[in-house]
Amino acid sequence: MPGTVQAIERAAAILRTLAGGPGRLGLTEIARTLDLAKGTTHGILRTLQLVGFVEQDRVSGHYQLGGALLHLGTSYLDINELRSRSINWADPLAARSGEAVRIGTVLEGRVLVVHHVFRPDDTFQTLDVGALLPLHATALGKVLLAYRAGGPVPDLEPFTRLTLTDPRALATALEGVRDAGWASEIEEFLLGQAAVAAPIRGYGGLVVGAIGISGPVERICDSRYRPRAPLVAYVRDAARAISRDLGATR
Amino acid sequence: MTDKYVVAIDQGTTSTRCIVFDRRGQLVSLAQQEHKQHFPRPGWVEHDAMEIWRNVERLAPRVLSRAGISLDQVAAVGIANQRETTVIWDRLTGIPVSRAIIWQDTRTDSLVHALASRPGASNISEISGLPLATYFSGPRLRWMLDNTPGLRERAERGEVICGTMETWLIWNLTGRAQHVTDVTNASRTMLLDVRSLDWSPRALDFFGIPRAMLPAVRPSIGGFGTASQGFPGVRIGAALGDQQAALFGQTCFTPGEAKCTYGTGSFLLLNTGTELVRPENGLLSTVAYQIAGAPAAYALEGSIAITGSLVQWFRDQLELISSAPEIETLARTVADNGGCYIVPAFSGLYAPYWRSEARGVIVGLTSYITKGHLARAVLEATAWQTREVVDAMNANSGLALTTLKVDGGMTADNLLMQMIADVLDVPLVRPLAVETVSLGAAYAAGLAVGYWPDLDGLRSNWHIAGQWMPAMDPAVRSAEYANWRRAVERTFDWIQPA
Numbered sequence: 038m039p040g041t042v043q044a045i046e047r048a049a050a051i052l053r054t055l056a057g058g059p060g061r062l063g064l065t066e067i068a069r070t071l072d073l074a075k076g077t078t079h080g081i082l083r084t085l086q087l088v089g090f091v092e093q094d095r096v097s098g099h100y101q102l103g104g105a106l107l108h109l110g111t112s113y114l115d116i117n118e119l120r121s122r123s124i125n126w127a128d129p130l131a132a133r134s135g136e137a138v139r140i141g142t143v144l145e146g147r148v149l150v151v152h153h154v155f156r157p158d159d160t161f162q163t164l165d166v167g168a169l170l171p172l173h174a175t176a177l178g179k180v181l182l183a184y185r186a187g188g189p190v191p192d193l194e195p196f197t198r199l200t201l202t203d204p205r206a207l208a209t210a211l212e213g214v215r216d217a218g219w220a221s222e223i224e225e226f227l228l229g230q231a232a233v234a235a236p237i238r239g240y241g242g243l244v245v246g247a248i249g250i251s252g253p254v255e256r257i258c259d260s261r262y263r264p265r266a267p268l269v270a271y272v273r274d275a276a277r278a279i280s281r282d283l284g285a286t287r
Numbered sequence: 288m289t290d291k292y293v294v295a296i297d298q299g300t301t302s303t304r305c306i307v308f309d310r311r312g313q314l315v316s317l318a319q320q321e322h323k324q325h326f327p328r329p330g331w332v333e334h335d336a337m338e339i340w341r342n343v344e345r346l347a348p349r350v351l352s353r354a355g356i357s358l359d360q361v362a363a364v365g366i367a368n369q370r371e372t373t374v375i376w377d378r379l380t381g382i383p384v385s386r387a388i389i390w391q392d393t394r395t396d397s398l399v400h401a402l403a404s405r406p407g408a409s410n411i412s413e414i415s416g417l418p419l420a421t422y423f424s425g426p427r428l429r430w431m432l433d434n435t436p437g438l439r440e441r442a443e444r445g446e447v448i449c450g451t452m453e454t455w456l457i458w459n460l461t462g463r464a465q466h467v468t469d470v471t472n473a474s475r476t477m478l479l480d481v482r483s484l485d486w487s488p489r490a491l492d493f494f495g496i497p498r499a500m501l502p503a504v505r506p507s508i509g510g511f512g513t514a515s516q517g518f519p520g521v522r523i524g525a526a527l528g529d530q531q532a533a534l535f536g537q538t539c540f541t542p543g544e545a546k547c548t549y550g551t552g553s554f555l556l557l558n559t560g561t562e563l564v565r566p567e568n569g570l571l572s573t574v575a576y577q578i579a580g581a582p583a584a585y586a587l588e589g590s591i592a593i594t595g596s597l598v599q600w601f602r603d604q605l606e607l608i609s610s611a612p613e614i615e616t617l618a619r620t621v622a623d624n625g626g627c628y629i630v631p632a633f634s635g636l637y638a639p640y641w642r643s644e645a646r647g648v649i650v651g652l653t654s655y656i657t658k659g660h661l662a663r664a665v666l667e668a669t670a671w672q673t674r675e676v677v678d679a680m681n682a683n684s685g686l687a688l689t690t691l692k693v694d695g696g697m698t699a700d701n702l703l704m705q706m707i708a709d710v711l712d713v714p715l716v717r718p719l720a721v722e723t724v725s726l727g728a729a730y731a732a733g734l735a736v737g738y739w740p741d742l743d744g745l746r747s748n749w750h751i752a753g754q755w756m757p758a759m760d761p762a763v764r765s766a767e768y769a770n771w772r773r774a775v776e777r778t779f780d781w782i783q784p785a
Contacts, residue, residue: 117612155753
């Protein structure tokens, strides 16, 4: 039998004590209940407080269960809820950028399009909600890959000669996405098309989806073949606004 | 040069929202606060008007700070509000004499029944453009005057005054300086002469409402004074009922243009121009908007009482889902309704039936039915109710609807939007602004202060954001429609006259 970690056992006992108590509990009370040294108890409480599992009342200094604990079982975000919560911010992004907007999540190694706003030029377009896109060859997909810890490496199918098919090149690109906080894709999926995307964060900062714009490369990119800075800013602003509504910044 | 913005206050049934819009009509920031729903008895629904006003006071600084703008960057404030919700308050203390009675409340059922048999009842419908129903404010005011000791005398002396929610908010925003309503809200009371656009002495007499307690009627787009509270120093440019605001926000300025807003209830409005069309088939005629100095534009309206609130009921009362959007996830677990239909006649049926004695049914239950089928039936109820209203609208106007402009929170539900396109057999179009109620209030207020030059300027902001094409087998459509109608018949005559 593998050994147990005493600190985790003690942390669990503290959480149970707080859950079973009548309300907030003081440090001395918790330490006495569990027959622990006050210093040890305080250290564990501090750590639990940092991860959001415990909250300390500012006035009394007493402890209670934290909000993050309540959300532990509900970190899964329904895709229809993601659309519903994003819709108000996806529209202004389309209006400001003049491009089509898509929101995606991961489904079985691909990007599932959960929301699509038409390019606002009143031309005929078709809703592609429900469509599946490659993770490694789209801006949405790169964002989702970059923030998905330990996910399986997808099949790196080539779509154009610019598609990242070398796992090491992809890993470098994803590192760049994490550094910059946004991703781009320039003629890697379709010739003549480019895209920019940024992460949507849910409760506690977990990435639950990506939002991005896509369009002809000459509109998305500048003369140096780089995404235009204002477009990147619009995408990141929209992603942040949705994240804030989803409770990411606390 | 600092940019200017327009703020909309959307005082809705379940929450109050403040939204900052930019010159392109795009949302810059939003702040929202829900208020408590009081259900003191079956069929009674009330709001605390004071709670709602405090929410507005709290939301005002919050929405500006979220937009990163200051008060002097706000060109105007516009109000859109839940309609027919009525409150009476003390003119001196500013305190409501009781909670506001909201539009879903059916306590005036027997009063309306008694009034309907009185001579002159049909004249009132002719004057007001509305059928005599519990839905409207006039009977509600009469009920409050009848059921609060001493209130009628105080109303006659002008000690207590009344209004719908825009009147209450403007009165508070202007530091109790303005007791006014707009023509769209006034047109929902049954007390307004919908042609002359002033209170009808015959209607006031019929319902027994003292004129002294009523607000002054103003054009929707013009001036309602300058705020001293909430947004101090900012002009209140416009006030409209929420559905009229959505029609304006969808830029349906030309006769023949229509929209349907999917919220707590759903409301299809068709602009009929400066001509008042005589309503048939359970539709209403209502004022669409009036710009100061110009004749009013009218609309035909088909009102559906329960659509989004059926999803809320499914979430809160049945607890089968934990958030409203999950209804789509659950509904997609099955391929069809399994033969199950839900008719949500929770407070009777509105258009095209107007039967206040009807109550809801779930029919076609077998042991095969799962919660997925129920979820589908919930969404289909909204689709079929839309179909009934569109049929009535087509018959009344003599025009066939070719596309339907949709908006409101439920347009985030793709399955529902596809269902509606399927049962109507016309394309559905969503504009690049889901919040058309707020946008309409902002447009109207901005127009009043010259922030936007004219209606064409507003129209150029409208773009298609999404479209759903019909794809249903005609045979399935007609068979399902027949089933739906049989289900509706089963709701009739449930409440027996006492």
